[in-house]
Amino acid sequence: MDDPSGNPDTELSRAWQRGDPAAFAALVRRWQQPMARFLAAMVGKNGNIQDLCQEVFLRVFLARARYRETGAFSSWIYRIACNVARDACRRRHSKPLQLSNQEINAPALRPDAPCEHQELAEAVARALAELPPAVREVVVLRHYEALNFKQMALLLGVPASTLRSRFEAGMARLRTRLAQQGWSPQENRR
Amino acid sequence: MNCTQIRDQLLAWQYGELPDPERALVEKHLEACADCREQSLAWQEFRRKLDAFRPPTVAVDPAMVCQQAVQRQDQRVRWWRRTTVAVTAAAAVVLIVVGLKLELRVDATHIILGWGDSARVPPVNIEPPAPAVAQTQPPIPPAYGEDLQLVKDLVRVLAREIQVRRSEQQEELLRLQTRFETLLAQAYDHLAGNDRDVAALYAAHFRFPKKGENP
Numbered sequence: 001m002d003d004p005s006g007n008p009d010t011e012l013s014r015a016w017q018r019g020d021p022a023a024f025a026a027l028v029r030r031w032q033q034p035m036a037r038f039l040a041a042m043v044g045k046n047g048n049i050q051d052l053c054q055e056v057f058l059r060v061f062l063a064r065a066r067y068r069e070t071g072a073f074s075s076w077i078y079r080i081a082c083n084v085a086r087d088a089c090r091r092r093h094s095k096p097l098q099l100s101n102q103e104i105n106a107p108a109l110r111p112d113a114p115c116e117h118q119e120l121a122e123a124v125a126r127a128l129a130e131l132p133p134a135v136r137e138v139v140v141l142r143h144y145e146a147l148n149f150k151q152m153a154l155l156l157g158v159p160a161s162t163l164r165s166r167f168e169a170g171m172a173r174l175r176t177r178l179a180q181q182g183w184s185p186q187e188n189r190r
Numbered sequence: 191m192n193c194t195q196i197r198d199q200l201l202a203w204q205y206g207e208l209p210d211p212e213r214a215l216v217e218k219h220l221e222a223c224a225d226c227r228e229q230s231l232a233w234q235e236f237r238r239k240l241d242a243f244r245p246p247t248v249a250v251d252p253a254m255v256c257q258q259a260v261q262r263q264d265q266r267v268r269w270w271r272r273t274t275v276a277v278t279a280a281a282a283v284v285l286i287v288v289g290l291k292l293e294l295r296v297d298a299t300h301i302i303l304g305w306g307d308s309a310r311v312p313p314v315n316i317e318p319p320a321p322a323v324a325q326t327q328p329p330i331p332p333a334y335g336e337d338l339q340l341v342k343d344l345v346r347v348l349a350r351e352i353q354v355r356r357s358e359q360q361e362e363l364l365r366l367q368t369r370f371e372t373l374l375a376q377a378y379d380h381l382a383g384n385d386r387d388v389a390a391l392y393a394a395h396f397r398f399p400k401k402g403e404n405p
Contacts, residue, residue, distance in 0.1 A: 040246060049245070054258070058258050
């Protein structure tokens with residue numbers, strides 16, 4: 001999470017609040033991919049991530065007047081994204097994930113083993129989707145979005161110690177689940 | 191710290207969540223303990239596997255966002271306007287009902303609408319609605335005007351007669367009520383007299399002689 005003083009988000013959000021549309025466009029460009037990653041991990045890739053991202057930025061735009069520079073822009077946008085993800089999960093009742101076209105077309109990390117990587121990505125997505133929403137939220141924010149527990153405590157309104165317990169339980173469960181699917185830490189491929 | 195305690199801290203250590211003294215302890219232990227080092231490597235490998243999750247690429251159009259925002263604000267404004275009108279109308283109705291002390295009563299034959307302190311108003315007869323054909327019929331010719339007037343007069347006379355009868359019935363009811371109350375008072379007097387007689391008889395027959403008195 002960025003420090004509010006002297007980072008591009010602060011400058012851009014300030015310019016945007018003054019009515020500069022280019023600043024908002026820059027914020028969208030900076031945050032659209034982190035939002036897509038967060039939302040995809042939270043609701044699964046078969047949720048319409050493009051629409052959900054659009055919804056996040058729409059809520060950000062509408063809440064412009066309420067944004068204060070006392071906290072980091074990143075905290076604010078993640079809070080909005082959390083709400084969007086929760087709403088989406090509520091609508092979908094956390095259906096199990098299925099492989100989507102977007103996932104099939106996602107670029108592989110290792111060009112020599114694209115199938116293996118896709119299988120692993122799919123297994124991780126499934127394991128994430130099986131976590132309870134409150135645990136999934138913490139795992140995603142800590143691992144993928146690199147927020148620490150203090151920042152998450154401010155963001156979610158839950159004590160840091162509780163979040164740490166949830167994170168450890170979630171990671172242990174993910175590890176067990178991946179191991180059950182043949183992705184144990186000792187082996188590189190099934 | 192023993193191995194169990196160290197393994198509990200491994201995740202926090204890998205994510206940089208441990209304070210300096212604990213971090214140093216974990217690192218020192220890992221240098222010495224091969225099993226814990228293996229555990230740590232296993233967590234590292236697992237974290238790398240988690241990174242296989244790749245999000246889809248998105249392209250949000252800021253102009254579209256602005257356009258949607260305008261539409262949503264319009265919707266909100268419209269919703270607020272409708273809500274305000276509805277709430278104001280409801281408040282106005284409540285104020286009128288309370289302010290005028292409106293009273294509406296429905297019984298078998300009447301709908302009574304009253305307001306103010308004189309809420310007792312003459313009952314309004316519910317008249318059956320005129321048949322629909324009457325509205326479509328041509329205006330009544332003048333030849334029937336007198337008959338119609340006669341019927342109207344008759345209805346008016348009947349209504350007046352009903353009113354008179356009703357007031358007579360009210361008076362009769364009042365008279366009967368007064369009579370009933372008089373009879374009730376007389377009955378109470380008789381009962382009291384009987385009680386006195388019974389007490390006197392009891393005293394006469396069962397009285398014990400007082401001390402020094404001849405029986």
